[in-house]
Structures are given as structure tokens and as C-alpha cells.
Amino acid sequence: MKVGIPKGLLYNNYKPFFHTFFEELGAELIVSSDTNRDTLNNGVKYCVDEACLPVKIFHGHVAEIKDHCDLILIPRIMQLREREFICPKFCGLPEMVVNSIPDMPRVTMEPIYAMSKDRLFKWAEVVGHEIHNNKGRVKKAFEEAVQCQLNYKTGLNDETSPMKVALAGHPYNIYDNYINMNILKKLRKLGVGVVTEEIIDEDAKAKEIKKLYKRPFWSFARDNYSFTSIAAEKKLVNGIIYISSFACGIDSVVIELIKQNIEDFPFLVLKVDEHTGEAGLDTRIEAFVDMLERRSS
DSSP states (O other), rough: EEEEEETTTTTTHHHHHHHHHHHHOOOOEEEOOOOOHHHHHHHHSOTTTTSHHHHHHHHHHHHGGGGGEEOOOOOOOSSSSSSSSSSHHTTTHHHHHHSSSOHHHHHHOOOOEEHHHHHHHHHHHHHOOOOOOOOHHHHHHHHHHHHHHOOOOOOOOTTTTEEEEEEEEHHHHHHHHTTTTSHHHHHHHOOOEEEOOGGGGGHHHHHTTTTSSSOOSSSHHHHHHHHHHHHTTTSSSSEEEEEETOOOHHHHHHHHHHHHTTSSSSSSEEEEEEEOOOHHHHHHHHHHHHHHHHHHH
């Protein structure tokens, strides 16, 4: 069986798990290309106008590979922690894609609850059965996939750079170079190092989030608020850059919470959508770095 894996949304975070699981079951993987202009054009063509840029791009990745595989992974990721949920668009992602793109092959519909290994295995059981009817082999593939994921580390930490910024936002905005227009390269060219939320351990995040009046309902809000709060309070960086998708409901709340919390700490919000021009983004980044240099001199 040929299994299609779109390189969109949280692919960068969980690719070891998905790749290993399907490969251990004997599937041939059809992986979409890195995000490019064609990906975006196809995504805009098929996706509803109201969706954010990352969701439109995900549609483009699916459109690229849909005619070359028997089953496509559509990760309906619901929960990573107890009492928290992922972005609401993940909850209906399979239906959104199937009803927007014509002539689709089978897609994975089973929701992913990753709060525990047992809950995650329920997804593996259902999806694995579509490829292989041997329960023992599905269990072994799952165990291998979990181990590969545990050994996989993400995150950026340019700790030796004399000037650093915290790069915050949803992971797919930070790690997709087409969405963020190669912001890492731009910053490093200006002599600025980058750190991301993975440098903060989970216990520190949990302690920081308790300072809020109410615990955030969304996992991305929790991670970005706690990361930026700790980074600003402990002066781990010189400034913060938040990459946000235009019309993102979660970001509209968490950005205001961050602003109120860090007060006058340097903070730049970069809003991106399919119309964002690179020249304007370059100008804003350069001006922000100039301001950081003046503050530190």
C-alpha cells in the first residue's frame, strides 16, 4: 500500500512517529515536497477562504500527492495534554480536506489523543488495521514509532550568539521556511541568534502558566505564553518575535496576554497570509534588530 504524508501543519514535529509506524507496517511512503509556490497556489485553489495560511498550505500538500497513493494521513490531532486541545481546525481537518479537494483516496479519520501511550495506541490500532491485519505487527510498529519519536529532538537554541530573539508562534509557522520567508536565515544574517520554546522544560512552563487567572484551553496558547513570559522575565533573549497567521483566533488572544505580561520588553508580531510581501517583512525585521542594537549599546 502507498501511504501519502503531507508535509504540512505539525509534520515537522511528529514525522519520526508517522514515518516509522507506516514503514514498519510495510507501506510505501509518498511524501509531498517542501512547501513552495505551487503548494500555496493549490491550497488557495481548494481550501475555503476563511482558513488560515497553514491550513491552506496543508491542502496544497494533499493535492500534490492525492493521485499517487491509496491512503493519505490527515492528522486529526485532538489533545496532547489533559484538559487542553489543539487548534479547532485540526478537529475537522479530514472532513475539510475531503470536502474541498475532489477525487480523494481514502484518508485517516481516526482522532489522535496523545495524552498517554494507551490513548495514542487506539489511533494506531484503527489506522494500522487499514494496512495490515496482524495485530502483533501493528503493536510492534507502534512501539518502534513511539521510541523513534522519543529520541527525536526539535527546537532552536543559538546560545552562543551575543544577541538573541525568542521566536514564538505555532510550530508550523516557525519551521516552514516558505511560510515564514526564511526568517531564520534573515535573522542569522543580521547576526541574531534564535531560541524557541523547546528550550524551556515542561515543569517550568506548567509553573508559569499557573500565574494566569485561568488555564488556557489551547496547547499552543499555553506553550507560547509560558515561553515568552520566562524568556522576558529571565532575560534569556534581547527581544521576542511572534509569527502569527492572519485571522488565527488563538493568536488573537495569546498575543494580547503576552503584551500585557511582558510590558515594555521588545516584542514584534509578524502577521502572515498568502498576500504577505517579503520586502515588507524584511523591513520590519531589520528595524526591529536595529532597535535591539540601540537598546543594548
